Amino acid sequence: MKTTFKTLTKIATTLSLGILLSAFTSDNSGKEIAKLSKESSSGWGTSSVTMTMTLTNRNGQKTIRKMHGYNMEVAQDGDKSMTIFDTPKDVKGTVSMTFSHRKSDDEQWLYLPAIQRVKRISSSNKSGPFMGSEFAFEDIGSIEIEKYTYNYIGEGEANGAKCEKVERFPTSKTSGYKRNVVYYNKDNRRIERIEFYDRKNTLLKTLVYSDYKLYDSTFWRADKLNMVNQQNGKETLLEFSDLKLGVELSEDDFSQNALKRVK
Amino acid sequence: MKSLIRKGNLLILLFVGVYGTGFSQEKTSTNFTSNIGGYTRFDIQVFPKNALYSNQHSSNISAYYQPEVELEWGKKKRHSLSFKGFLRISQYDNQSTHADIRTLYYNYYIKDWEFSFGVKKVFWGFAESNHLVDIINQYDGLEGFDIEQKLGQPMAHISKSFKWGTLDLLGLTYHRPLVFPGEEGRPRPQGVLNYKKPDYEGKHGRYRPEVALRWSNSVYINNVSLDFGLSHFYGHSRVPFFKLDQNYNPTIQYELINQSGLELQLASGASLLKFEGIRRESKRETTFGYVIGEEYTISNVKNSGVDLGLIAEYTYDQRGGEVINGFDNDLFIGARVTANDINSTELIAGYTFDLNDNTQTYLVKFNRRIGDNWKLNLTALGYTKVSSKQFLYQLRRDDFLRFSMYYYF
Numbered sequence: 001m002k003t004t005f006k007t008l009t010k011i012a013t014t015l016s017l018g019i020l021l022s023a024f025t026s027d028n029s030g031k032e033i034a035k036l037s038k039e040s041s042s043g044w045g046t047s048s049v050t051m052t053m054t055l056t057n058r059n060g061q062k063t064i065r066k067m068h069g070y071n072m073e074v075a076q077d078g079d080k081s082m083t084i085f086d087t088p089k090d091v092k093g094t095v096s097m098t099f100s101h102r103k104s105d106d107e108q109w110l111y112l113p114a115i116q117r118v119k120r121i122s123s124s125n126k127s128g129p130f131m132g133s134e135f136a137f138e139d140i141g142s143i144e145i146e147k148y149t150y151n152y153i154g155e156g157e158a159n160g161a162k163c164e165k166v167e168r169f170p171t172s173k174t175s176g177y178k179r180n181v182v183y184y185n186k187d188n189r190r191i192e193r194i195e196f197y198d199r200k201n202t203l204l205k206t207l208v209y210s211d212y213k214l215y216d217s218t219f220w221r222a223d224k225l226n227m228v229n230q231q232n233g234k235e236t237l238l239e240f241s242d243l244k245l246g247v248e249l250s251e252d253d254f255s256q257n258a259l260k261r262v263k
Numbered sequence: 264m265k266s267l268i269r270k271g272n273l274l275i276l277l278f279v280g281v282y283g284t285g286f287s288q289e290k291t292s293t294n295f296t297s298n299i300g301g302y303t304r305f306d307i308q309v310f311p312k313n314a315l316y317s318n319q320h321s322s323n324i325s326a327y328y329q330p331e332v333e334l335e336w337g338k339k340k341r342h343s344l345s346f347k348g349f350l351r352i353s354q355y356d357n358q359s360t361h362a363d364i365r366t367l368y369y370n371y372y373i374k375d376w377e378f379s380f381g382v383k384k385v386f387w388g389f390a391e392s393n394h395l396v397d398i399i400n401q402y403d404g405l406e407g408f409d410i411e412q413k414l415g416q417p418m419a420h421i422s423k424s425f426k427w428g429t430l431d432l433l434g435l436t437y438h439r440p441l442v443f444p445g446e447e448g449r450p451r452p453q454g455v456l457n458y459k460k461p462d463y464e465g466k467h468g469r470y471r472p473e474v475a476l477r478w479s480n481s482v483y484i485n486n487v488s489l490d491f492g493l494s495h496f497y498g499h500s501r502v503p504f505f506k507l508d509q510n511y512n513p514t515i516q517y518e519l520i521n522q523s524g525l526e527l528q529l530a531s532g533a534s535l536l537k538f539e540g541i542r543r544e545s546k547r548e549t550t551f552g553y554v555i556g557e558e559y560t561i562s563n564v565k566n567s568g569v570d571l572g573l574i575a576e577y578t579y580d581q582r583g584g585e586v587i588n589g590f591d592n593d594l595f596i597g598a599r600v601t602a603n604d605i606n607s608t609e610l611i612a613g614y615t616f617d618l619n620d621n622t623q624t625y626l627v628k629f630n631r632r633i634g635d636n637w638k639l640n641l642t643a644l645g646y647t648k649v650s651s652k653q654f655l656y657q658l659r660r661d662d663f664l665r666f667s668m669y670y671y672f
Contacts, residue, residue, distance in 0.1 A: 055605060063605055063635075088635045089671035091607070092300060104486040105532070115411045116366075117386045120490060124532040125562030128570060132605035176563065198566075248339065252375050256481070257422055257429065261343070261370060261377070263296065263335060 030150030030166035034182070037189040038145055044219055046249040047071045050242045051083075055133050056235040065131055070262075072249055078102050079142040080254040082262060097259045098123070102144045111259045118256055127176030134205060134227040134236040136176055139196075147171055148180075158183040158193035159210065177204070190220040198231075205229050215245050294336055301331040301347075302671045308407075310449055312660040318446045325353040329365075343370045347415075351405070358445030359405050365415045375424035382415035385433065387477065387492060389528040389537040390554040392576045392595035392613065393588065396524035396539045398496045399475060401439040404458075407450060407644070407663070410588065414439045428480030438469040438499045438517065441587075450644075450661030452654070454513065461515035463499060464546070471519075473498025479526075492526040500545065502587060518545040533560045537576070552580035556595070572599035574613075589655045592619045606632040620650035638669040 053065040066086040073079055078100025085094045093113035100106045108123040126137035148168035156165040163183040170177055178201045183193040191209055198204040211223035225238040252258065304327040314321065332346040347366040353359035368381025388396040393410070400413035418435045442458040444451040465471055477494035499517040508514050521544045529536040540553040556576030564571050574597040578590040597613035611628040629641040642665040649659040 088632060089300065090302070090632055090636075090638050090669065092671075099483075101483075107483060107488055107530075115386070116384045120389075120488070120528065120530055120535060122530060122533050122535055122558075122560045122562075125560075127566075128563040129568045129603045132603060132607070174562070176566065250374075252424065255375075255424055255429075256479075257372070257377050257424060261372065263298070263333060263340070263343075 030152035030168065031145070033152065033164050033166050033184050033189075034148070034150055034168065035145055037184050037191060038143065040189045041219055041221075042073065044216070044245045045073055046245070046247050048242070048244050048247045048249075049240050052239045052241070053131070053133055053135075054237045054239070056237075058233040063132075065133075070247070070249055070253065072251075072254060074099075076102075078106065078144055081141065082254060082259070084262060093263070095259055095262055096121075097254065098141060099254075100142050100144065102146045106141075109256065109259060116260075118259055125174040126172075127174060133238075134229045134234055135238065138170075138172075138175060138177075139207070139227070140238075153181070155186075156183055158185075159208065161192055162186040163192055188220055190222070203230050213243075215243065219245065294338075296333075296335045296340065298333040299331070300672060301329045302669050303328050304667055304669045306665055306667045308449075308663050308665045310661060310663050312662055314449065315657075315660040316446075316451075316453065319449050319451075320355050320447060323353060323355050323359075323449065325351055325359070327351045341372055344368070345370065353448075356445050356448035358442070359448045361405050361442075363403065363414055365413075367415070377420075377422040379420045380418075382417050383420065384413060384415060385418075385420070385431075387494060387524065388526050388539050389490070389535075390539050390556060390576055391558065391574050391597065392556070392615065393554050393578045393590045393593075394539075395541050395552055395554050395578070395580070396492070396494060396526050398494075398501055398522055398524070399433065399435070401441055401501050404441045404443045405448070407665075408588070408658075428478055431475075431477040431479070433475040435473040435475065435498060436470055438463070438471070438473070440469075440515070440517070441501070441503050450658045450663070452657040456513060456515060458503075458515060461503060461517055463517050464519045469499075471499060486531065488528075488530040490526075490528040490530070492524070494524040494526075496520070496522045496524075500543075502582075502585070504547075504585065518547060520545045533562065534558070535560075543582075550581035552578070552582065554578045554590075568603045570599075570601040570603060572601070574598070584652055584654065587654050589617065589622060589624075589653050590615075591617070593617050593622075617650065617653070620652050621648060622650045622653050622655065623647040624649075624655070636671050638671070640667040640669065641665070642667070 048070050049068065051067045051069065055063040065088065067083055068086060069081060069083040071079055071081045081098050083096045085091045095111040097109045098106055105124045108121045110119050110121050112119065128137060130137050130140055148170055151167040153165045153167050156163050163185055166182050166184060167179055168182060169179050176198065177196050178199050179197050181195040182191060185192050190212060193209065194207040195203060196205040205227055207225060207227045209222035209225055212220050213223060215221055221243060223240050227236045229235065306325045306327065308323045310321050328350045330348045334344040336342050345366050345368055349363040349365050351359065351361055364382050366383055368379050368383045370377065370379040385399040386397055388394050400416045402410065403412040403414050406412035416435060416439060417437045418433050420431065420433045422429060422431045440458055440461050446455050463469060475494065475496040477492055479492035482489045500520045504516045504518060505513050506516050523542045525540045527538040535558040537558065538553065538555050543550050554576055556574065558572060558574045561571045576595045578593050580586050580591045583591045594616045595613060597611065600610040602608035607630065609630045613626045615624045625645045625647060627643040630638065632638050645662045646655060646659050649656050
């Protein structure tokens with residue numbers, strides 16, 4: 001059953017890729033490149049992963065934060081995700097659950113183990129930093145095509161690969177960015193690099209994707225994401241390990257009851 | 264004798280401190296996970312105002328130990344056993360030296376069902392300043408009138424999720440009375456009563472079976488989220504009722520009550536609108552109460568990464584002066600500043616104003632992590648102005664400043 005589903009997804013992806021590719025060649029617009037990239041990395045269903053975040057300040061001092069998480073794709077909408085904080089110890093057991101939506105604000109809840117309480121977090125503004133890192137909340141989590149407008153700017157190079165450069169403009173008024181420049185690998189559509197420009201249109205951060213691995217012979221996933229703040233010299237390296245796709249997860253594992261019990 | 268006990272307490276305090284710095288451990292295999300952790304905390308509490316009652320002190324040192332153990336096993340880790348202990352050793356007041364099992368329960372889940380059995384904490388409601396609907400667990404009155412500190416409650420709990428929400432059914436027994444500090448403790452009310460031996464309405468005393476039911480759901484439509492809960496509780500009240508007996512001595516009574524609760528939360532953009540309402544019925548009286556308010560978050564203020572949360576809540580409670588925390592016709596204004604920095608620096612400030620009698624209280628909390636394992640907390644609680652009509656009048660000189668250091672292991 002599962003394999004049938006996978007085959008079907010593959011056929012569907014190939015078909016849509018074909019259709020989109022023809023559209024792409026005729027129009028060459030940025031949005032289609034973004035769509036192709038998104039679609040080539042969709043269809044994984046469910047996943048689990050362990051994350052290590054290394055924060056480096058200007059003096060080279062390092063701070064390490066560990067987390068693990070579960071994700072689920074939702075048809076016609078954004079992903080559902082659950083992130084469990086493992087270190088530092090005072091936040092161990094804190095869980096964040098996010099339902100991202102394609103066209104509207106995401107929904108977010110936080111489980112606080114110290115008071116054993118679930119709290120809803122207003123998440124309309126995601127420009128703030130994630131755990132004191134150089135990643136903003138809007139930089140992590142699923143990228144929804146509908147949340148940007150696009151502009152194709154030409155060819156370029158990143159990580160030694162030939163890329164298509166696409167400018168994207170966040171539609172959200174609360175975004176911390178005026179625009180991003182995304183480098184899509186010409187061969188396999190995966191993202192190699194993103195440049196983030198602040199509201200004043202000055203380069204703020206650069207994000208480099210590396211250590212790509214091919215999962216299920218379909219999905220390219222980067223094991224390392226390195227964000228460098230060009231304005232203050234701080235840096236955050238986000239590393240993924242133990243990534244498993246197609247794990248046994250259902251809607252019931254993304255409920256408020258699950259949020260309270262997940263470890 | 265007393266000084267001996269004191270010395271003993273200090274010794275245990277030191278022991279806890281040393282022991283608490285012990286080990287934490289995590290073991291994982293495919294079918295079994297164990298996790299041992301928790302924290303030790305040292306408190307120095309200073310009371311700037313002269314004590315109202317003799318035998319009280321102007322400062323107090325205490326240590327706090329909270330060990331935590333989590334075991335999970337079986338396919339998809341469906342079975343789990345959770346333990347959270349609690350021990351406070353206080354320099355003064357033997358009542359305040361106390362231990363509790365905050366949680367000790369077995370949990371099993373399958374699909375949309377969840378079963379648990381044991382000592383647990385269950386939280387209901389959305390408001391920040393006052394927890395009206397939250398009835399399952401008793402306040403820990405020895406922890407300085409902190410509404411987030413509650414005692415463990417023995418129960419059997421079944422939860423099932425449906426398309427239209429989640430149903431929770433709880434069977435409870437072993438009522439936990441509200442206990443205040445003894446003679447030397449601060450903050451405490453006037454007189455030292457035998458809080459652990461109250462009068463219970465009905466035959467079974469604290470062993471009376473109690474029942475609670477709740478239906479809750481979250482709905483998301485057009486960028487607006489609605490969370491709601493509808494609950495009912497039958498059993499002994501968590502709030503005691505002080506009554507004079509024939510000899511005019513105060514006695515503590517726990518009435519049998521039927522309490523229905525409604526919780527609503529509307530989330531849209533940066534705003535959370537909150538409502539909690541209760542109808543409480545005892546033989547003596549039927550009363551209503553509600554909390555209504557808003558929490559508004561200004562995220563990433565001027566691109567500094569700092570979040571500013573503003574909270575305004577109003578409580579009305581027909582029980583009036585009977586309410587121990589004094590929230591009967593009160594306005595609460597609060598602010599939460601979250602730095603979102605590496606050390607999770609946070610400042611919380613709240614101010615409560617009673618519209619009936621001008622009673623004013625404030626609370627300030629500051630939190631900051633130091634390194635990977637330490638955390639600093641500063642708390643200031645002030646009773647600026649307290650009317651003699653309030654229960655808090657008995658605590659009116661117990662303003663305090665507390666310095667706490669946590670070590671997580």
